[in-house]
Amino acid sequence: MRVASLSGMPAKTNSILAVFRADHLKTASGMTGLELAIERGRSSAVRQFQALAKRIRHHIAVEEGFVFGLFEARTGLLQDGPTVMMRSEHRKILDRIERLGDLVQKGAPETSLAELRTLRALVEDHVSREEGVIYPACDRLLSPAEIGDAERELSPDRRRGRG
Numbered sequence: 695m696r697v698a699s700l701s702g703m704p705a706k707t708n709s710i711l712a713v714f715r716a717d718h719l720k721t722a723s724g725m726t727g728l729e730l731a732i733e734r735g736r737s738s739a740v741r742q743f744q745a746l747a748k749r750i751r752h753h754i755a756v757e758e759g760f761v762f763g764l765f766e767a768r769t770g771l772l773q774d775g776p777t778v779m780m781r782s783e784h785r786k787i788l789d790r791i792e793r794l795g796d797l798v799q800k801g802a803p804e805t806s807l808a809e810l811r812t813l814r815a816l817v818e819d820h821v822s823r824e825e826g827v828i829y830p831a832c833d834r835l836l837s838p839a840e841i842g843d844a845e846r847e848l849s850p851d852r853r854r855g856r857g
């Protein structure tokens with residue numbers, strides 16, 4: 695099966711790994727910023743959490759709705775492929791984000807920090823598999839136009855457009 699490209703425009707970077715790694719790094723710094731805000735009891739913690747949650751939810755939606763589908767179509771790896779585990783890890787990450795959001799809203803610093811540490815460990819483990827296995831394969835399997843489409847899907851403009 696061939697998945698149609700959205701625009702046919704070439705990518706700026708021509709690398710899925712580079713595009714998603716850059717967003718992983720921004721997520722990591724968002725988690726560090728949130729940790730500092732919670733530790734210092736800053737009122738900005740809620741806003742920082744919301745920005746982080748929006749980034750992660752959008753990132754996961756683009757991975758699942760666009761990149762993983764192309765990977766699965768090109769490799770034929772569906773039920774027993776690596777994206778099954780990635781999708782299941784996404785569910786766990788999204789659950790943790792919900793819990794963290796409740797704790798940050800309540801202003802519970804100790805439990806928020808513990809939850810944030812759990813989230814960070816989950817995310818770090820997860821992205822190491824994406825960057826180590828799935829994205830290098832995607833760079834071999836996807837066309838420059840498809841990589842460009844993924845980059846545009848992940849852009850802040852598309853993230854802002856998401857509820």
Ligand SMILES: [Fe+2]
Nearest residue numbers: 754757780824
């Ligand atoms: Fe992911």
Ligand SMILES: [Fe+2]
Nearest residue numbers: 714757821824
């Ligand atoms: Fe990712």
